[in-house]
Amino acid sequence: MLELNANNIGDPWRTTNYTQNTHASEREAVSGFARLVEAPPDNCWGYLTKEGSEGNM
Numbered sequence: 001m002l003e004l005n006a007n008n009i010g011d012p013w014r015t016t017n018y019t020q021n022t023h024a025s026e027r028e029a030v031s032g033f034a035r036l037v038e039a040p041p042d043n044c045w046g047y048l049t050k051e052g053s054e055g056n057m
Contacts, residue, residue: 009021010023011047012024012026012027012030012047013027013045022048025048026046026047026048029048030044030045030046030047030048031044033046
């Protein structure tokens with residue numbers, strides 16, 4: 001698995017044609033942060049970035 005680059009393109013809550021993606025991990029992380037800040041679980045959205053530059057935008 002380390003030889004493959006997992007794809008995190010797109011909305012993690014929508015289906016994708018890419019079989020290798022990080023959407024499940026992204027949903028888990030975003031939902032975990034939502035619980036920490038007591039955000040409503042049905043009213044949160046987000047995705048993970050692999051770079052600091054994109055995360056700062």
